[in-house]
Amino acid sequence: MSFIREIIKYKKSILIFFTGLIFAVSLAFTILKNYKDLRDALVLNEQKHLLTIADTTAKSIESYFLEEERSMRILARDTGFLRDFEYLKDKDERYLGESLKIYYKIGAPRIKSIQLLDFKGIILDEYPTKSKDNISKDISDLKDVKKIIKNKEQVLSSVYFENRDPFIYILQPIFNRGKFQGIIRCKLSIDNIYKRFIENIRSGSKGYASVKTKDGIFLMHPKKSQISGHVMQLRKSKYPNYDWSELEKLFEKQRSGEKGVEIYRSVWVTDDDSKMVKKFNGYSQAYIGDTFWIVTVASDYDEVVKIIKKNYYYTVAIATLIVLSISLLAAYIYSIREKKAKLEMKSLHLNEVKKLNSELEEDIEKRKLLAKELVKSKNKYEAMFNSINDCVFVADFENNSFEDIVEVNEKVYKRLKYTREELLKMKYSDIDVGLSVNEGKKILEKMLDKRSVMYETEIKTKFNKKIPVEVSGRLFKMENKYRAILISRDITLRKIQEETVKRSEARFFNIVNKLASDIEGENSDTTKIKLGKDINNQKILLKLEKINIELEKMFKKEMDENKKKEALMIYQSRYAAMGEMVGNIAHQWRQPLSSLSLIISNIEDSFFYGDVDKEDVESLFKKSRMLINKMSETIDDFRYFFKPKTNKEEFHVKNVVTSTVELFNERMRYNGIECNVETENDVKIWGYPNQLSQVILNFINNAVDALLENREKERKIDILISEEKNSAIVEVQDNGGGIPEGVMEKIFEPYYSTKEKKNGTGIGLYMSQMIVEKNFDGKIYVINKNNGACMKIIIPMGGENENA
The missing domain is CATH 3.30.450.20 (PAS domain)
Incomplete structure (x- = not known):
């Protein structure tokens, strides 16, 4: 029987592992694709910009000579x-x-x-x-x-x-x-032409414009020493060891009379730094007499893409934390089940379990209150990182050893009494002093093999105090190098409890031994029987005390980990919502970006053919500003949704619902979904607007998924805002076929999802129920009607404003 149980346990572990792996790979692929698409769009925009400048400048020089x-x-x-x-x-x-x-x-x-x-x-x-x-x-x-x-x-x-x-x-x-x-x-004077048309052209912090003859002789350049020199001879003579093949190909295209934009590697001759960098070069020809001059405008490639690259790194870091959190959560749930089984076996022999269960129920209530406070105060990566109650180190991993510390959380400063600046100048080996050389090598080998390990050691404070800790370590790759994240949990209390158990055992053994020695001299059979009985009683008491201590430790650890589970569920819900909203923003921006690109092309064509009309240009500028303002409003809505709120406020329900729907407009339009918002009364309630927005977002997102899966046409979502018996009512109705009866009973349970194939988390409606019932003192219902599902929330209109 135990063998079968082990096989089932093994299969579950494999299933959890591969599910997490597929999720991580899908997330990584999505992030990488979005980064490349946005980078390519930025590069294309910069190329058009440089070519426009080069072409316009060339025509200005031609006009000057004419x-x-x-x-x-x-x-x-x-x-x-x-x-x-x-x-x-x-x-x-x-x-x-x-x-x-x-x-x-x-x-x-x-x-x-x-x-x-x-x-x-x-x-x-x-x-x-x-x-x-x-x-x-x-x-x-x-x-x-x-x-x-x-x-x-x-x-x-x-x-x-x-x-x-x-x-x-x-x-x-x-x-x-x-x-x-x-x-x-x-x-x-050609220098006068340079000052008039070329000198003030800048592209970024390093970019500049220059002019050379058809044969490559510089006529105009921000660095005077370049003038009268040949573009290739100057570079090769100063940097003979560099590969100039890309620049030579570019120059051949320029002297052939072509115009365009190229990406190549060269140096910035205007800087003291002589290293090769990636650059843009837009070029055009200015025809002067029987020949032509080559007008070029250069800019730094890394400077153009550095913003998206920085955001990419942040996104990867957050995604890594999400995957790690999910993995830890799965492992935690699995371990909880194992401990629960063992606990049930021991509860058959201990009447004290009833008392402990009542204490556990009280602690669950406290945990729910704690979860409510966590929802109010934490929604950013930095806040989550610094709120970890364990010491967290991020260190470089080079030459099979932990090197420089690159990041720590606030718990480290407080626990070890170092300043952040002092810690970032130290190596991790300066802190971890509890491992021998051989033990350290074995741990590093396990980490390289499995990428994650757990071990016990000691860390040293600034005042040389040693603290026993349990370390969970993991390797990850960032900026083309390996780093280790090491989470150190203080186990001083556990060590004290272990010592307490040892002392208790020693104390009771002493009692037994003393009792035995006191009666050693007696010879009667009656006395021997009594001694045996007393010794047996002492052994039973000792065993009961050890079991009691072990149970207390297990329940305390379980309660602490349940609190962490609740917090992780809250953050997982927020980041899942964030992922949905990033996708919606991509839909929202696609149409205005296409319109802006068309407007720029129209202006460029009008200028090129000399057909520039003031009224047309003003009309195009006005339309461009409207498109840009609309894109800005989308970002403002996104920022409002994730802006942390620490104080309740009175707000209009319609405003929250409308702003949330606007985030889905482009996605719904693209998928042929009609969404109507009807307001019988513009009611106001007291609470947190962004939390209500998260609830509405979950409802709409589920409705959209149901419509896309179950209907091919006439997709519709109706949202009704009304007032009844001094309560605000919001109903979100779709025509997506409704919810099966077997599913209806479970949809508010945590981690229950019907969208596993679409990476559903199973916590959206659970968190919605928690927000409505605990933060708004309301109720949440779901029913099937009108060939679809109807999500309904009822929130009292009374609040702190009434009680004031």
């Missing part, structure tokens, strides 16, 4: 200028007309200088004058001068450099009376 060319043509046709030019050409002395001087002064500092040449390419005059030797100098052999003399058309020269200062010439032919008379040669 405007300069147009100004030169206007100057060359000016009658005052032509008159001054004829005078200069016919006279030997230098003479520069007022029109040309005015043109220079207006154009400074973008115009560096202006030269006048005759039709043969000889300098007649220049302003301002750098050297008298330039006058009458023949520069007809220059490439740009040759070209304008030959074609007699406006020419943009190649780029020249003076002390890393780039500039370019615009050459304009002068015609008078239809005849080619000379040339205006205007020297333009």
Whole structure:
């Protein structure tokens, strides 16, 4: 019989293990997929943003040169200028007309200088004058001068450099009376173009814009030393050991005339840190004369994705705690059943069990009060972590040993008398002093093999006091390295009780031995019989006392663990609700994000084709703000739902119901579910709004699941808010087929769920009943009607506001 019992126990353990494993894998896959989707969306948005900046800047530079060319043509046709030019050409002395001087002064500092040449390419005059030797100098052999003399058309020269200062010439032919008379040669500062169009472009904390020629020579760059240098030669000469293949491929695409955005690895030359990093690069071409310049805008990849990455780590940590909590809870339930069986066997021989049962019932009432207080005060990971009554250490695990302490809870500071700063500078081996070297190695081997262990040791306080503890340890991986979480439970009381048992045994053995020695000298048979009887009585008393002590210890431990179970159930309910709401937010955001993407594309196309209308742009901006405000309201609703409330308040039931329904709007719309909220009276009650919201959320979520499973069309949820006999009534009715009779009796039991295949926790309705009955002094009912289930809560409208 015992063999069969062991087989059943073994099968249950395997079932629990694989159920937990499947849940953990599913949760991990969901978290990873959501992270990748959100990261890809952020990357795509950043790429579009950089390409827009690069393309807009390139067009601005092109427009700048077109405007300069147009100004030169206007100057060359000016009658005052032509008159001054004829005078200069016919006279030997230098003479520069007022029109040309005015043109220079207006154009400074973008115009560096202006030269006048005759039709043969000889300098007649220049302003301002750098050297008298330039006058009458023949520069007809220059490439740009040759070209304008030959074609007699406006020419943009190649780029020249003076002390890393780039500039370019615009050459304009002068015609008078239809005849080619000379040339205006205007020297333009490229540094002025940089300050005007490029310098103020920033993308994140490190990103910047730069411009280089088709051949890769930097013309504009935030770091002056880069100007006039070749993009590849500069990188390879300074960092010869780096792999520049990605940058070379990117440069080949840029010089081929393509425009786009690439992700590649390079260095930030503007920083002192020279390590290779991942970067975005948006690039476009600005066509200048017969060639083109490459306009690029770069930004840091890690800076773009760091926010979602940080949230991803938090989510993984919380999910790990949830899985660990569920595993511990399953193990706890299993151990409770085993202990209960043993306890029932012993209760057959002890009348004191009745008394202990009554004490246990009293303690259960106290535990319920404690659970009510826990619901009020804790709903965040940090609060839960610091509220653990045991010392919790998180330490690095390297080289098969516990290394630096990276996190502790508040219990550690108080128990060991160290400050948090002191503990984070210590190794875990500085605290754990109760294990020998061989014992420590065996525990580490078990942890590496099983990932979780439990052992007894001693930890040391700041004042060298040693505390006996029971440690539960587990390995987990975070940031590509292993860490250990070590939960140390103070077992001083248990050790004292063990010593008490030992002392009791010794005391009763002494009594027996003393009694035996006192009567040792007597020889009568009557005396021997009496001695044997007394010794037997003492043994019975000793056995009863040991059993009594053991029972007290077992019941105390069971009651403590039941309290933890209740708290875990509360947190599990909150995090299960959080998971549902995160999914709803994803549904809520999908449509406005698509609309925003379409609006941005419309603005980009309008700008690209020059069809920008002020009224259309204002209309698009107004629509964008409305979409963004709607997304912000969704986050506000989420924050309100999980915001801890420590004080009761008077609130409108309709407001809570409406805000909760709004979280499901997109999911219900997507699945074709119609939801109506009808209010006969806008009643107000006294209590915690977010707790009522959790109850309504559980009702709606169950209704949606039932509709999706049982109906293919005409899915409907009706919510009625009314008042009757000074009580507020909320009914949530669906047409999802109703609840089977066998299930109806059990739906308010903890851990009973009909949605095991959908990861149902089985505590949603149990927690809803606890909230309504204990926190609102109300009642909760469920009935089948109108081809569906109807969840009904009745809450008294009286409260602290009436009693005040």
